[in-house]
Amino acid sequence: MPERIYLSPPHMGPEERTLLLDAFDSNWIAPLGPHVEAFEKELAARVQLPHAAALSSGTAALHLALQMVGVGPGDDVVVSSLTFAASANPIRYLGARPVFIDSEAETWNMSPDLLEEELEERRRLGRPMPKAVVTVDLYGQCANYTRLEPLCEKYGVPLIEDAAEALGASWQGRPAGSFGSMGIFSFNGNKIITTSGGGMLVAREQRFIDTARFLATQARDPAPHYQHSHIGYNYRLSNLLAAVGRGQLRVLDERIAARRKNRELYEAAFKGIEGIRFMPIDARGTCNGWLTVVVIDPKAFGASREDIRLALEKENIESRPVWKPMHLQPVFAECPVRGGAVSATIFADGLCLPSGSSLTRAQHERVAKVFLASRESEAR
Ligand SMILES: *Cc1c(COP(=O)(O)O)cnc(C)c1O
Numbered sequence: 001m002p003e004r005i006y007l008s009p010p011h012m013g014p015e016e017r018t019l020l021l022d023a024f025d026s027n028w029i030a031p032l033g034p035h036v037e038a039f040e041k042e043l044a045a046r047v048q049l050p051h052a053a054a055l056s057s058g059t060a061a062l063h064l065a066l067q068m069v070g071v072g073p074g075d076d077v078v079v080s081s082l083t084f085a086a087s088a089n090p091i092r093y094l095g096a097r098p099v100f101i102d103s104e105a106e107t108w109n110m111s112p113d114l115l116e117e118e119l120e121e122r123r124r125l126g127r128p129m130p131k132a133v134v135t136v137d138l139y140g141q142c143a144n145y146t147r148l149e150p151l152c153e154k155y156g157v158p159l160i161e162d163a164a165e166a167l168g169a170s171w172q173g174r175p176a177g178s179f180g181s182m183g184i185f186s187f188n189g190n191k192i193i194t195t196s197g198g199g200m201l202v203a204r205e206q207r208f209i210d211t212a213r214f215l216a217t218q219a220r221d222p223a224p225h226y227q228h229s230h231i232g233y234n235y236r237l238s239n240l241l242a243a244v245g246r247g248q249l250r251v252l253d254e255r256i257a258a259r260r261k262n263r264e265l266y267e268a269a270f271k272g273i274e275g276i277r278f279m280p281i282d283a284r285g286t287c288n289g290w291l292t293v294v295v296i297d298p299k300a301f302g303a304s305r306e307d308i309r310l311a312l313e314k315e316n317i318e319s320r321p322v323w324k325p326m327h328l329q330p331v332f333a334e335c336p337v338r339g340g341a342v343s344a345t346i347f348a349d350g351l352c353l354p355s356g357s358s359l360t361r362a363q364h365e366r367v368a369k370v371f372l373a374s375r376e377s378e379a380r
Contacts, residue, residue: 129156
């Protein structure tokens with residue numbers, strides 16, 4: 001069996017190792033520690049915001065953000081349908097109901113037209129506004145904030161940006177994570193940079209970050225005797241992992257360049273081939289290139305998304321269908337959705353290709369060869 005090619009494996013270097021060993025040797029294993037504070041400062045600076053809280057996951061960051069804007073039982077929260085379940089699950093943790101919005105074709109992210117329809121209809125019918133709007137920056141590309149941000153402001157709904165996949169991306173010159181009242185990032189294993197597991201909440205307003213730190217450390221009142229007036233969580237990031245995160249942040253630009261190069265190499269390899277379309281990149285933004293995603297027209301190409309995926313898997317190459325939209329998930333079957341056909345089509349024919357920043361030219365060639373050969377085996 002040839003060596004396995006992974007979708008998006010961790011990519012560590014000497015800086016990460018040095019910083020991790022520094023944390024270890026300093027005995028700042030717990031609690032928190034200097035690397036946590038430094039990681040927060042460095043990440044906040046990177047996304048041009050004054051405040052950040054390092055947390056145990058991106059999901060935890062979103063959970064706290066939703067709670068801080070007042071989401072609770074019986075509320076509605078609007079969220080993009082084409083995303084990973086972690087964008088919607090925290091809405092349920094709080095007893096609220098996700099209301100899904102379909103993608104626009106231009107960015108694959110939340111359609112501003114459909115969001116406007118949703119908010120305007122509520123206003124017209126005198127129904128309560130959603131408690132929050134969660135936008136997602138899918139596969140490293142920002143949503144259309146030129147329209148989404150003013151819309152949320154106009155209707156007075158807090159915007160929370162799920163930038164878990166988009167660290168280092170931008171929209172009209174502004175960094176991913178800096179839109180709306182709060183942004184979240186993930187450092188899970190296959191993200192563009194990883195701490196093995198971890199997340200970050202970023203905000204312009206300090207009060208959000210102070211409250212997040214308080215809630216994330218079991219909501220201890222300022223008293224020596226462990227007094228509690230609120231229900232808290234155990235959501236902070238370890239100092240060891242923050243050290244790894246600092247090292248990863250230092251090489252983020254290299255990782256972005258390598259991921260963008262992946263897409264260029266796939267584009268070159270598939271040039272002139274019918275039936276392959278790449279995820280569109282809107283010229284108003286810059287994409288961090290997290291994953292290269294193609295949409296297959298099975299008739300024109302000669303094999304389906306699933307034929308290709310299985311052909312790759314047979315050669316020990318990992319690829320993955322596009323996220324199954326939330327409005328098609330059994331667990332969210334009862335939740336309302338506006339639109340749905342755009343994301344359903346992207347899901348039906350979309351495939352994420354191996355996109356690691358450590359992918360070699362030889363590995364690229366292997367992927368492209370098996371990808372293209374999948375047609376012949378299906379022609380019979
Ligand atoms: C990875 C991811 C998350 C969750 O991050 P974790 O750190 O794994 O909890 C949330 N939203 C999106 C869009 C993601 O891709």
